[in-house]
Structures are given as C-alpha cells and as structure tokens.
Ligand code: KIV
C-alpha cells in the first residue's frame with residue numbers, strides 16, 4: 001500500500017475563503033484539532049501577509065506537535081525569510097514556495113519571460129534550502145502551463161533541493177482523466193523525480209476537486225492538498241473528508257494516517273470558527289448526509305443501515321446515543337459533549353461556558369449541540385471588550401416609533417446614546433454607531449434561529465468594514481434577539497479596534 005500524505009491547507013488556502021478571517025487563537029484551536037485528526041502536514045498560513053498572520057503561524061509552529069508545519073512564501077527572499085522566521089521552532093518545519101508557470105500568468109500577471117520564472121524558481125528553492133531541508137515548490141496554474149516548460153521547472157527545482165513538487169489546478173479547470181494523465185506524464189518525463197514527492201492541489205471551480213485529486217493519486221501522486229469542508233479560494237479546494245472517506249469506503253490501496261473518527265468534530269469546529277455554514281447536502285459532513293427522508297429508505301435503513309448508507313456514521317465520529325443535556329446536567333457531561341464537538345477549553349473558559357449553559361438551561365428545556373456550539377464558538381475568539389454593553393432598553397410595538405437606549409462602557413467610562421430607527425435592531429445599531437468613535441461601514445447583518453421553538457437561541461451575525469476594506473465579523477447568541485444583535489455588532493467593532501491596535 002502506497003502512502004499518501006495529507007497536506008491540510010485549511011489555515012492558508014481555506015482562510016482565503018471570502019469573509020473568513022481567523023485570529024491567532026482560532027487558528028491554534030483548529031491546528032490542534034488537525035493534529036488530533038493526524039494530518040501529515042498543516043499549512044499554517046502565509047506569514048508575509050500581515051504581522052497578525054506571522055504571529056498566528058509562529059504560535060502554531062511553537063505549540064503544535066506531530067505534523068509538519070508549513071508556511072507559504074512567494075519565490076522571493078523577503079517572503080522566504082519571513083516564512084522561516086515563523087516556522088523555525090516547529091518540530092518539523094517546511095517552507096512552501098511558489099511561482100506561476102502558465103504563460104497566461106507569466107505574461108499577464110508577472111510580466112516576465114519563462115526563463116526569468118525558471119531562474120526565480122530555482123533561486124527561491126536554493127534560498128529556502130539554506131534554512132530548511134524540507135522545501136516544497138508549487139508551479140502555480142500548473143494545469144494550464146506548457147507541459148515541457150513545467151517538466152523543465154520541476155526538474156530544475158528538484159536539482160536545487162525541492163523535496164516536494166506540487167501541481168496545482170489553481171483555477172479548477174482540469175477534468176479527472178486529464179489530470180490523472182498529467183501526473184502520469186510528469187512522473188515519466190521528469191528525470192530526477194525519484195528525489196521528490198509529487199503533490200497535487202485541486203480547486204473546485206467545476207466541482208471536480210475531489211475527483212481530480214483521486215485521479216492524481218491513482219496515477220502516482222503521493223501528497224494531496226485539501227481543506228476541511230472544502231474551504232478555499234472561490235469554490236474552494238478538495239474537501240479532505242471526501243477524499244479520505246472515499247479512499248476508506250472504496251478500500252483503495254493507499255495508506256493514509258487520518259483518524260477518521262475525528263472528522264466530524266473537525267468539520268464542526270472549522271465551520272463554527274470560520275462562520276462558513278456547511279451546506280446541508282454536503283458529502284460526508286452535511287446535516288443531511290445521514291438523513292433519510294423517504295419512507296422506503298427509512299424502512300430499509302431500519303432493517304439494515306447498509307441498504308442506503310455506504311458510510312458508517314461512527315467512522316467519521318458522529319456520536320451515538322446522545323444524552324440530552326438540560327438543567328440537571330453536570331459539568332462533567334457538559335465538558336464531555338464539548339469535547340465530542342471538538343472544543344477543549346481551558347478551565348476558566350470552561351467555567352464561563354458552563355455558567356452560560358446553565359443560564360440557557362433555565363430558559364430552554366433541551367439544549368442541543370447547536371445551542372452548545374453557538375454558546376462556545378464566540379467564547380474562544382478572545383476578543384478584548386474595548387466597548388462593553390452595560391445597558392440596553394428598546395421600546396417597540398405597533399403605533400410607536402422604535403427607540404433604543406444604549407449604555408456602553410469604555411475604559412470604565414459610561415457612554416449613553418439614544419436613537420430611533422426603522423425597527424428595534426435599526427434603532428439599537430444607530431445608537432451604538434453614535435456612541436462609538438470608529439469609522440466603519442455596516443456590510444451585512446443576519447439573524448437566524450439556532451434551533452426550532454419560540455425559546456430557541458437567536459444567532460446574529462454582523463459584518464463591518466474599515467476604510468481599507470478589511471472585514472470584521474461579529475457573532476452572538478441569546479434567547480433575546482435584540483441583545484444578540486447588539487452584542488454581535490459590538491464584537492465586530494471590538495475586533496476592528498483590536499486589528500488597529502496590533
Ligand atoms: O491554488 C494555488 O495555486 C495555490 C498555490 C499557492 C499552491 O494555492
């Protein structure tokens with residue numbers, strides 16, 4: 001059985017999903033869970049992108065043991081220096097450098113010649129090699145590159161010391177049989193290929209990322225780059241859970257180290273922290289992946305699950321025989337459920353989460369997993385409360401003008417604000433906007449119920465932007481939807497302040 005290395009890029013390409021902006025603590029939380037999932041490589045980020053990104057990658061390199069920790073760098077010394085600075089304390093560091101090799105990119109984006117790109121690729125690998133023995137080189141837009149040129153670049157970078165050569169389908173253009181053929185031909189034509197591993201990195205623009213990655217594996221690729229829940233630029237990357245489960249369920253003859261029973265937890269954690277909701281019919285981890293609607297199907301599954309279920313839910317860690325949590329549940333049961341959902345909170349945060357859980361249990365009879373996730377997902381965001389909501393009063397109804405009174409505290413000082421609006425939320429938002437002295441735009445607001453029932457938690461999501469167009473997302477839950485809306489707005493504003501301060 002050939003080994004296939006799982007290279008997880010949720011924290012790099014996945015973070016390039018529009019609207020996703022993970023902070024240092026969230027990235028570490030996900031990286032720790034990826035280590036439990038036993039991925040071979042974690043691409044922790046792109047350190048040159050910002051000081052915050054650098055710190056987040058460094059934090060992962062210093063604290064996460066087990067997988068190789070990779071950092072991305074363009075094929076220029078400045079990027080490579082920064083990548084190395086961030087990952088040098090990792091147990092097993094890897095520098096991942098890239099440059100585009102397709103004529104479209106070379107001419108239109110880089111405004112260079114093929115010879116210049118070749119030289120830059122080789123110099124970058126040599127430069128990275130001075131720091132680190134494990135160097136991956138990616139030929140961006142490989143699929144649309146001239147085949148002979150691609151072979152020439154790969155051969156040269158392997159001579160320069162690259163240990164992994166990555167073949168990205170950057171724009172998700174390939175068809176499975178073409179992509180498999182490309183990998184096979186690369187193996188046959190690159191003379192020194194025995195000195196490096198072939199990796200693939202498929203985007204999902206045509207919905208073929210998983211199929212293309214599998215086709216590459218059966219044609220000799222030994223590393224696949226993928227993300228949890230298929231996150232990533234545009235339509236995303238190959239979804240790890242799909243790839244791994246396909247290999248396991250169809251018993252393909254490849255050895256992969258993933259602990260599949262950690263998949264469900266990881267998927268939930270990533271969805272909660274990124275705020276990207278998993279589509280209900282998503283393969284493997286979608287809410288409907290194990291739901292049977294039609295009577296005929298339900299009958300079959302009751303007789304024997306194998307009639308309509310090709311994946312055993314236990315295999316991906318979907319917990320069985322759940323105890324229903326409610327106001328009589330103790331901390332131990334609560335903590336256990338949190339762990340099943342992928343959260344391992346430090347003692348003080350656990351205490352706080354348990355307090356909130358008890359508060360909710362007083363208002364709501366049965367507490368579901370979704371309620372628990374909603375309660376704790378904001379908690380590990382660790383956003384300082386520059387502005388704190390200390391008082392909120394809203395008058396609203398038929399025949400009266402909605403009016404909000406808000407009191408915020410900033411460094412112990414009280415700020416009072418009163419506004420009217422086109423509804424209670426509008427009035428509250430106007431009052432908050434007047435009270436805080438921060439230039440920003442409200443980009444998006446949504447309110448949804450976490451579960452069913454009139455006592456359900458309402459979850460508010462607010463997106464704001466600063467003058468430079470940076471996006472900040474705030475989320476909050478409460479059985480009082482006005483309170484959830486106000487808290488979410490303040491969280492987004494506090495994130496903006498934190499960003500400006502760091
Ligand atoms: O899609 C792509 O080409 C990439 C590279 C940087 C590997 O993400």
Ligand code: ZN
Nearest residue numbers: 013170201233
């Ligand atoms: Zn990519």
